[in-house]
Amino acid sequence: MTAAPRVEGGVVVDLRAALRSVRPKLGPLLLVTVAVMTAVAAWTLLAPRRYGARMVLSAVGPAQTNLAGAATSFLLESPFRLGGAGIQATPSLVSYLLSSETILDGVARRPFRDATIAHALFGASADELGRATVVRRMRSRIKVLLARQTELITLTVTLSDSVLARAVAAGVVADAQDLFAKVTSAQAGQFRRAQEARVDSAHADLTVAENALLRFTVGNRIVQAGSRLALERERLERAVAAVQQAYLSAIADREAAHARELAQTPALAIVEAIPVVLPREEPRTVMRTILAGVAFLVLAALALVLRALWADGVANRT
DSSP: OOOOOEEEEEEEEEHHHHHHHHHGGHHHHHHHHHHHHHHHHHHHHSSOEEEEEEEEEEEETTOOOOOSSHHHHHHHEEEETTHHHHOOOOHHHHHHHOOHHHHHHHTSSEEEEEEHHHHHSSSSOHHOOHHHHHHHHHHHEEEEEEOOOOOOEEEEEESOOOHHHHHHHHHHHHHHHHHHHHHHHHHHHHHHHHHHHHHHHHHHHHHHHHHHHHHHHHHHOOOOTTTTHHHHHHHHHHHHHHHHHHHHHHHHHHHHHHHHSSSOOEEEEEEEEESSSBBBBBOOHHHHEEEEHHHHHHHHHHHHHHHHHHHHHHHHHH
C-alpha cells in the first residue's frame, strides 16, 4: 500500500520520494556529523580551563540591622521609624545591586595588577569600551541566582584567570555594600533634617503652652479645688505634658536618624566565602559532543528533506 502524494497549494509533493532522494546523502552526512563531533570534543578539551569564584550571600533585613545605643530603641518604637518606610536590604534588592550597571561599571574600573579589571578582561579600558559594552560583557561573566525558598543569593564569577575571578567577585560584593550604605545614609540624612524641623516646631509649641500655664499661675495665686480655675489649670497642665512628650519624641527620633546616618548599614552577609582554591569547571566533553552531533544531524537532515521537497515542488510546477 503506497502513500498518496500530498497536495499543498495545488502542487503535488511526494514525501517518500523526497526521503528516497535524501537516502544516498546519509553516508556523507554521518561523516560530516562525526567531524563536527570531533571538532567539538577537541574544542572542549583544548579550551582554557575556567575557574568559578562562588559566594553564597544573605540579605541583611531591617530586623537584623543593629544601631548601638538607646537611639535604636527610640527609632524602632517611633511612628516615624526608618525601617518601615525606608529602603530595606531585601533579597531581591541585593540581587539587583549585584548585577546593576553602577556596580558592574565600578568594578570594571577597579585597579588590577598594573591596569584595571576592564583591561584584564577585555583588553581595553572602560572609557574606551563605553558603559553599555562594559556592563553587557561583565554580565556575561557574572551569574546571580536567588533561591526563593531559602532567600540565599549565589554569586558566581567564571573566568580563565582564578585570581581575576576572585577579584571581580570580591569587588562586586564590596561595591554593593558601599552603594547600599551610601543610599541608606543619604536617606537617613533626609529623615534627620525632617526631624530637626519637627523638633523646632515642637519646641515652639512647648514654649507657647508653658507661657500660657505661667500666665495662668501668676494671675491666679489661689485656686480652690473643684473650681473652674482648677479645671482650667489642669487643662493647661495636660497641654504642657502632651506637647512636652511630643518634643521629647522628636528629639529621640532626630538622634536615632543621626545614628542611622553615621552607621554603615550592611546590605548582605557572607554565608559561604570564596574557597581558598577555586574549583575548575568540568569540560563536560561527552555531553557537549553528543548534543552537538545530534543537533547537527537533525538540522542537516531536515534541511536536506526540505530542499528535496522544494525541488520536487518546483519540478511539478513546470
